[in-house]
Amino acid sequence: MGEGTVLSELRNRLHKFSQAAVYSLLQAASEISSQSDGRDRNVNVFVQKSLLRLSAPLESLIREKLSAKHPEAYEWFWSEQVPAAVTSFVNKLEGDGRFTAAIALSGKNMGLSSASDISLLLLALICIAAIAKLGPSRVSCSQFFSMITEITSSLMDMLVGLIPVSQSYNSIKNIGLHREFLVHFGPRAASCRAKEKWGSEEVVFWVNLAQKQLQQAIDKEKIWSRLTTSESIEVLEKDLAVFGFFIALGRSTRSFLLTNGFDTLDDPIEDFIRYLIGGSILYYPQLSSISSYQLYVEVVCEELDWLPFYPGITSVTKQSHMHRSKQEGPPNAEAVRQAFDVCSHWMQSFIKYSTWLESPSNVKAAEFLSTGHKKLMECMEELGMIRDRALETEAKKAVLRRRSTVQSTIKESGSFDEALKSVEETVIRLEKLLQELHVSSSSSGKEHLKAACSDLEKIRKLWKEAEFLEASFRAKADSLQEKMEIFSSF
Template sequence: MSSSSPHCDPTDTGNGALVPEADGAVEFNRVNCLVWVLHESARSFSLAVESLELAGSSAELATAWNGKDVHQWHKRIAHRVAVFAMLKTAIEVEILLSQERHNNPSPVRKTLTPETDLLEEFIESQLKLRHSELVQWFRVVELPRIAGFFIPLLKKWSIEYAGSGVAGLIVAISCCAAVEKLGSERTSCPLSKMSIGDALVELMNLSHSIVSVDKLHQLATEAGFEIHFLSHFGAKFLSRKESDELEFWIGLAQRKLSVAFCKETMIPGKLTFKSKVQADSLATLGLFAYLGRKTRIFLSQMRINDLDELVKDFLSYLECGSLFIFPELSSISVYQFFMEVVTDEIGWLDFYGEISSISYQDKRRSKQHTIQAEKEIILSKVFTVCYDVFSGFAHFIRSAQQPLDSELLAFLLRSQSLLTICLEDYWAAYDRIGSESLKITESGASKHTPPTAAIGMTRFPVAMEAQGKSTDLITEECQIDEFGHEHMLKKVSAVGHAAMLAAINKYIPSLIPSPYSSERLGVAKQLKRTKKMEVTSWSNLEDPTSKTS
């Protein structure tokens, strides 16, 4: 048997590393570079196998005359060979970088070895089926040659990452991201019980325990696996509560939206803008509109539909209050385009990703109390999330020293005031229910039933803290007047109309035209409710920009 010589490419950098030529259609980053090298090395493996003089070539020639691809067998494993060689190289590079490799196992080796062992077993079993000598040829000749495609690149990048503290991990994550990009059909091993995506997440979590989130984001962006970083950590960014992390995530979302609106320059219909200040304002409005929409959808998914008018006012203003600054957004088509831009840019930000289910220890409460308790616990979580977002935005504005125009500041302070009123009403309801439950307990009617108010009192300190600190969130120079748990807004009600639409949507949805999907109806209802809010008639809230502390 003979083997083909290593594939040479005009893009060889001189140090043995192959890199693709620049292509305007594909962003050049390290992950995309690895995908290209995987394709090249897989093709090189197939060419090497075809060049071998294997026994039984006459039979294969006869089969070829019947239109069958006699090389299909090695084409099926070519990308798996390339992936195997790359992951083995990543393990070796990380071991060289690890200073404690003699005492502790390499984290990359620990994570990737199960996958590489199964890939090796599968590849060699396929080679053995074709010819008994192919396995030895693969181990001694071909695997070192294919690994040569990756060794210069991974070593070069690990040197560039030196000083980060996670050089070997970032290289390994980049390799895993490249494998995911190829697709499971080409790369997965039938024997594998763990996906490469699981390994990628495990390595990212480990990296995050070593370096700060902003540093990891920078490395992820440079390497080309930012989308994996965002989709994984963006679903749990509120779970850590550190102010610097909240500031990072809110700031990142704000910057991405601002860049997106700068690129758009015009929203189809009526809204046009050219200045960065306007783009920044739309970015802020988009961030809080997204919070309002995700909150509304979350409450609907949790089957919390009988919201108080105060909560409805808060969510409506949060989601659609932007129309008071940009009246053009009152058109549902313009508003939908606006929200499409927002969702495309920060759809990875999941405010309620960590709240998947709520458990209840006491199953002996009456059904009525259980339903009320569930609603109160969910609402407390919602108020806490909203407060955290306001807090993170305030930290971002202060550290970035980003100016806010008066209209935007008014929007933020009014949204925040509505949240504060909701919190006050929420805790007042808790007090009332707690008193009633205490009376029931004292009368002996239900000695084993704990007061409903006690269920969530110890779980949500941030929500309670919001009552005392909400006036300091957006700016230390502005404050909101004290108000009397009277309502701040005029009442707008369309219960009959909403009930009719809900009934039609549930029992005979075909009557509703296709453009009016449930989501579109939800947006239309929020816009309609917000339009009816007479901001100038908010008797209990003066213009916050007219007062300073």
Template sequence: MSLSVKENLLGEHIERELSARNPRLLHWFRTVELPRIAGLFIPLFQKWSMEYAGSGVAGTILAISCCAAIRKLDPGRISRPLFCISIEDALVKLMNLSHSLVSLDKLHHLASEAGFEEDFLLHFGRKVLPCKNTEDIEFWVGLVRKKLSAAFYRESVFTHRHMFHNKVQENSLATFGLFAYLGRETRLYLSGMGIKDLDKQTKDFLSYLECGSLVIYPELSTLSEYQLFMEVVTDEIGWLHFYPVVGFEWCQDRRRSKQRMIQAEKEIVLYKVLTACYDVISGFAHYSHSRKQPMDSNLLEFLLHCQSLLATCMKDYWAAYDEIGEPQKLVERSVSEPKYLVAEHSSKDWIKRGKDQYGPRVNNEAISSAVENEITVGNSGPASPIKPSDENFLQKSSRKVISASANVWMGTQLLFIDMLDVVGLLKKQLRGCKMTEREKKKIKKTLVDFATLVPVIILMLLPVSAVGHAAMLAAIKKYMPCLIPSPYTSERLGLVKQIKRIKKMELQRRSSIQDASTRLVV
């Protein structure tokens, strides 16, 4: 009843505004627009009423459609801010109510028919994890793969279309995009929580999760190609959130000085991160198994290695946590709940199923390596970086200057790549080709980055020392982040560092394999 009153007020407001501008507009609205809208919704409403008779689904979906349509209006044209807020609240309540009436996949189908799919994704995309229902995880995996597959073709991510020999490889690349997005979200979440000193096992896992696809596909090995790949992925599924947007309250409290308390809080965050990664990997395993879809050998190799690295991280994490002695009950509870711990037998069963199902297509070397890693896991705990206590001010300053210089050079490379991409897009537009929304945003963002670079260059030309330049950059990043062009932000620089790290990991892996084969021959 409250929503109906608001809709009547809105209708009167629309008619009053149209009549004030031109009486013909009001006549057009009543005789043309309202019948057109009714012609679209009445058949759908009748269809929903028959399919979900007596459940209230039809009325709820219709109310959500009305609220979503009002949200698309320009806020400046609505003179009542409280009215906009009440519509937002009503939309949230109706979304939650609709989910209690129908399953998530059916609700998405209804949202697509009614025209508020974007609102559906923005609302439920924040509630993907934690999830107690395996079917919901499978739904999100399938939806993301479908959207990414369509986006890769629409955006022409790959110029060599022959790399898609069949639908299996196309779906595999979309799955790589899902896990790359998970790795990116995890990296940004940990950075936002102020956690940077991770152990080597966790760094290796997160690097492989975000950038492991460029090892599988050589077409993604260059920085420009992989950056385009990630831009399309984040633009297409940016509504998907695996972690809460707002961090814990203790992250904003910088007055704490007890190192033991800070370490305990860090362990809580890592526990959440590893659990989320395991839920997504296991959810994809359930999705592939339930739909009996064939899996590409490259994807299976990637998943096996991810499983091995994640098992190493979780086992080392719990082994180190158990040595403290106090959280023993938490460890026992996690062991009893397989959802929160990758058990050794479950990983081996997964590998065994991969062997039986996919046979010779699977890289035997990767499988044997994954098994060996699981058997030897847990022998050594995570090593903490040792910081020399006798570092003087000059050493710290020189290290900061070197790090800042490297970041400036990497950011300049990214800006140069962006400018080349913009030139290519402008040439595409001159040839008469239609640009996508992502490409338009890319041009606008790059031009803004180039404009904001001017004041930063002026500051860098001031006659101060290198330490002073580094201090000015740090101050700008902290107090005026809008002045920093996006290629110089930690979000994009972190991707470059992850790419370099994964390439280094791949070289080390190949060298270790060659050494092992040499020892076997001898």
């Protein structure tokens, strides 16, 4: 027997063992779901059917191979080996730390039936995560892997139906299906603006998740190391994450409009999209280096490839492909309205829900968004879209909700500005007083003067921080005031 034949035989045996192990694992999980107290409940039935359906092609393949090559072992394998393996897996699953921890986390403040449903769904997903690590080459069953994505998605859908999406994400991430979760629920994140039933809490979750994902990617690639600024690494990473999100949005928007027949864009639209894509350079000019900017764009767009801002369009889609696939005939005017709707949703979501923008340190990102939203509103007004009935209705609601907030914000901003001026005047007076004292003081009083100077320096630092806070605060106030002025005529 040649070396190639030996390797082939060894590979076949490994595949056979892997197939049998995967089959036994799925049978064990199915057995647990059928033995639970709520075995007739919808979730139990759904989990059991899903696992049996997934194991069916493996069972057929194993039976076929055993019958053809080892008929003498057929009965022994199914009557002794498989039951023993299933029992072993049942014991392991019931003692799995991830499984019990997931049950404890998800079952908090819930009824026993809900906790049982959640634990069964997580059990099935844990099994799938373990199988996915083996990979298609080890299991060697194409039909099995063609089904696994669909079944994983349906199990995650049912889990999100029982607990909030943020809690589902944490549980699924912990068992190793982080990427699968993002790819499956990316379209849901993109459509949050149209689904009020999901509430603002889910929008907050997606905003924070996107920010953290981008921050981690930027840190991994050390994008911040290409910039020489006074900001800390953490501030740079957060700023670049916010800018990066809107670079991806801008690129997707351009591609979306191109596929809808817009070879060229009117000036206001083009200016707005250009600001989304290149606005970061206005705040961090060192990004204008071609190599730095190209790396930055690649990192943020690849990191957000799970989030389809527009159906069928991603921020990494090649422009040449867009030209080939663009629609024939005149441009679709409705596409511009849809693009502005998407951009408005994400800009407002970041302005309202990003906790990073509340920090004085991230004033650049706050100013970028405030200016960007102003450009968007001006663009919509110039194109006559601000009077659209749907927008008008929504705008009126927004005005009513925020009128008192805007007025109090502007009032506080004004008083805050006056307070800053008062601090500035006090600092100047203190400086003059210290200078006079320095001239007239004896050597014995110099120590007191040094202490006073140190206190003065602390006051200066606090004053600078207050200026940063005021800039961010005023940017939000201006944005709200502009909205109120635009819509107050409705």
